[in-house]
Amino acid sequence: MSTPVSHPFQAKPSLSRTFESGVFWLFRSAAYLVLACGAFVFADIVIKGAPAVFKTSFPFVNTVFLTEAPESLCVFDYEGQKREMGDREFRAFREQEAARAAAEGRKAPEIKATSFVYSAGGIFPCIVGTVLLVVGSMTIALTLGVASAIYLSEYARQGPVVAFIRLAILNLAGVPSIVFGLFGMGMFVIFLEWNVSLLAGWFTLAFMVLPVVITASEESLKSVPKGFREGSLALGATKWQTIRKAVLPYALPGILTSSILGVARVAGETAPIMFTAAYVVRDKLPWQDLQSAGDFFFQGVMALPYHIYVVSSKIPQNEYTERVQYGTAFVFLFIVALIAASSIVLRTKLRGRYKW
Amino acid sequence: MDSPTKSLRSVSHHPASPDGKSTAAVAPTLIDIENLDFHYGATQALHGISLKVPDRQVTAFIGPSGCGKSTLLRCLNRMNDLIDGTRIGAGSIKIRGVDIYQRDVDVIELRKRVGMVFQKSNPFPKSIYENITYGLRLQGVKDKGRLDEVVEKSLRGAALWDEVKDRLHASGLGLSGGQQQRLCIARTIAVEPEIILMDEPCSALDPIATAKVEELIHELKLKYTIVIVTHNMQQAARCSDKTAFFYLGKLVEFAATRTIFMNPENPQTEAYVSGRFG
Numbered sequence: 001m002s003t004p005v006s007h008p009f010q011a012k013p014s015l016s017r018t019f020e021s022g023v024f025w026l027f028r029s030a031a032y033l034v035l036a037c038g039a040f041v042f043a044d045i046v047i048k049g050a051p052a053v054f055k056t057s058f059p060f061v062n063t064v065f066l067t068e069a070p071e072s073l074c075v076f077d078y079e080g081q082k083r084e085m086g087d088r089e090f091r092a093f094r095e096q097e098a099a100r101a102a103a104e105g106r107k108a109p110e111i112k113a114t115s116f117v118y119s120a121g122g123i124f125p126c127i128v129g130t131v132l133l134v135v136g137s138m139t140i141a142l143t144l145g146v147a148s149a150i151y152l153s154e155y156a157r158q159g160p161v162v163a164f165i166r167l168a169i170l171n172l173a174g175v176p177s178i179v180f181g182l183f184g185m186g187m188f189v190i191f192l193e194w195n196v197s198l199l200a201g202w203f204t205l206a207f208m209v210l211p212v213v214i215t216a217s218e219e220s221l222k223s224v225p226k227g228f229r230e231g232s233l234a235l236g237a238t239k240w241q242t243i244r245k246a247v248l249p250y251a252l253p254g255i256l257t258s259s260i261l262g263v264a265r266v267a268g269e270t271a272p273i274m275f276t277a278a279y280v281v282r283d284k285l286p287w288q289d290l291q292s293a294g295d296f297f298f299q300g301v302m303a304l305p306y307h308i309y310v311v312s313s314k315i316p317q318n319e320y321t322e323r324v325q326y327g328t329a330f331v332f333l334f335i336v337a338l339i340a341a342s343s344i345v346l347r348t349k350l351r352g353r354y355k356w
Numbered sequence: 357m358d359s360p361t362k363s364l365r366s367v368s369h370h371p372a373s374p375d376g377k378s379t380a381a382v383a384p385t386l387i388d389i390e391n392l393d394f395h396y397g398a399t400q401a402l403h404g405i406s407l408k409v410p411d412r413q414v415t416a417f418i419g420p421s422g423c424g425k426s427t428l429l430r431c432l433n434r435m436n437d438l439i440d441g442t443r444i445g446a447g448s449i450k451i452r453g454v455d456i457y458q459r460d461v462d463v464i465e466l467r468k469r470v471g472m473v474f475q476k477s478n479p480f481p482k483s484i485y486e487n488i489t490y491g492l493r494l495q496g497v498k499d500k501g502r503l504d505e506v507v508e509k510s511l512r513g514a515a516l517w518d519e520v521k522d523r524l525h526a527s528g529l530g531l532s533g534g535q536q537q538r539l540c541i542a543r544t545i546a547v548e549p550e551i552i553l554m555d556e557p558c559s560a561l562d563p564i565a566t567a568k569v570e571e572l573i574h575e576l577k578l579k580y581t582i583v584i585v586t587h588n589m590q591q592a593a594r595c596s597d598k599t600a601f602f603y604l605g606k607l608v609e610f611a612a613t614r615t616i617f618m619n620p621e622n623p624q625t626e627a628y629v630s631g632r633f634g
Contacts, residue, residue, distance in 0.1 A: 227478030
């Protein structure tokens with residue numbers, strides 16, 4: 001039943017209309033493809049990593065994985081049973097069996113175990129190391145970054161010099177992280193003789209996120225209305241008083257939000273710390289056996305991303321390594337997600353407090 | 357020791373004139389602008405402005421957009437210093453005989469004596485109380501009693517006390533546009549300036565709020581010298597004692613407000629005030 005054209009807005013098929021829907025579907029499928037890829041990656045890590053972190057029995061969280069250092073996994077046959085246990089546990093087990101045998105007047109049983117490095121124990125030192133690296137480097141980056149952003153946008157005379165400095169900072173953001181790693185090694189580890197240490201890692205990571213922090217801080221400072229500055233100055237405030245009382249508090253939410261995104265990046269980078277701060281394995285936790293307080297800064301640490309790298313590519317792969325690889329990745333993702341979530345909460349809270 | 361800064365501060369007490377309004381013709385000069393040239397980078401914004409602002413009267417600057425009236429106003433408390441590339445080409449601005457562009461003048465001290473109210477009301481996103489005590493706290497005043505006293509006095513001075521006395525600790529941004537502008541005036545008089553500069557203070561306000569601010573201006577001029585930039589000629593006619601008409605960066609005419617509006621000398625002034633151009 002074809003009705004004749006009854007009004008001037010009647011829909012008519014046309015080439016542009018067909019093209020329009022084609023383009024629309026192209027964009028839509030692109031967006032869904034990206035979503036699918038992301039979902040796949042997350043699902044893979046969660047499905048394979050969650051079993052290392054969670055248990056089906058009380059307390060449901062694998063505390064060993066989260067609170068102990070990595071150790072070798074020993075796999076052996078004993079009395080016809082295949083057993084798996086961590087290195088320390090295995091030694092204790094062997095001694096116990098030997099003692100039992102001696103008490104019974106037998107010869108100590110010979111237990112031959114195959115050991116797989118890093119496949120047992122946990123990743124506690126890596127979590128600690130990553131937290132220390134993030135806290136230290138963000139402290140340095142925020143101090144330096146906010147200070148230079150204030151200088152560039154509030155004090156410096158806008159001209160070719162400042163434009164050049166801004167360009168240089170933006171270019172810094174494009175430098176590959178491995179180059180920052182090399183720079184950190186050359187500058188801090190070798191030239192300043194800090195060796196592989198927390199301090200060297202802090203500065204290397206801080207320099208890497210500085211461009212992000214500076215750019216974000218400048219944007220946040222600029223978004224504070226000019227009226228606040230003028231109002232404050234007109235009341236006889238100095239420039240610094242104005243910045244402290246009438247500008248910085250209102251720029252803070254923006255600075256913090258973007259800086260916390262910087263934290264996620266700092267936490268995730270492997271290349272800058274592999275030459276400057278990260279150890280493949282370290283028995284002691286950073287606060288154990290310190291000769292003096294200063295030693296704290298001059299020690300290397302283990303870190304989550306570097307640990308993932310090590311267990312994925314530096315040790316022989318077998319059926320036992322997957323557990324620790326995916327477990328570490330899962331914990332790592334969880335921590336980064338936690339940081340991102342806290343940034344959102346913080347932003348909402350501060351925005352509510354300081355809105356105009 | 358006897359720096360101009362000091363002398364600028366020491367003259368905060370001046371003898372009260374018995375009849376502020378009727379002495380319009382003989383009021384002593386407070387701000388003396390002589391032959392002022394002002395540049396924004398390569399552009400000259402003001403050309404040889406000479407003008408004497410009388411003490412404790414309202415002086416209005418009128419003229420079409422871009423005529424330099426706001427620029428001149430912002431020269432008076434050196435707010436233009438904030439803009440890169442601005443400079444005084446020639447001439448001087450003297451407040452009580454002290455050249456405020458002299459090298460040893462402290463801009464901070466100057467701005468304490470020469471307050472400013474802006475076109476767009478700009479209370480800080482803090483409480484009303486904190487807005488008013490902002491200037492004093494910067495000067496290091498911590499005494500709660502003194503601050504309370506200043507808050508009440510300033511709010512009364514800005515005709516805002518009765519409207520906000522029950523919510524002094526509520527945000528200044530919760531006020532209406534006109535109240536916000538009066539809050540900014542209260543904030544300005546809290547630091548006890550001698551001169552209040554107003555840059556189109558009513559351009560964003562409705563007629564009722566405008567009327568309140570104008571009424572306030574009438575009261576304020578008993579204690580303060582007011583220089584007001586306005587686009588609204590009725591406003592200049594209503595609240596000023598003297599009016600200066602600017603056009604293209606030049607002072608065309610400066611005389612008693614009554615003269616400017618009723619009997620201007622210059623044909624350009626007449627055309628502007630009668631609405632034929634601008």
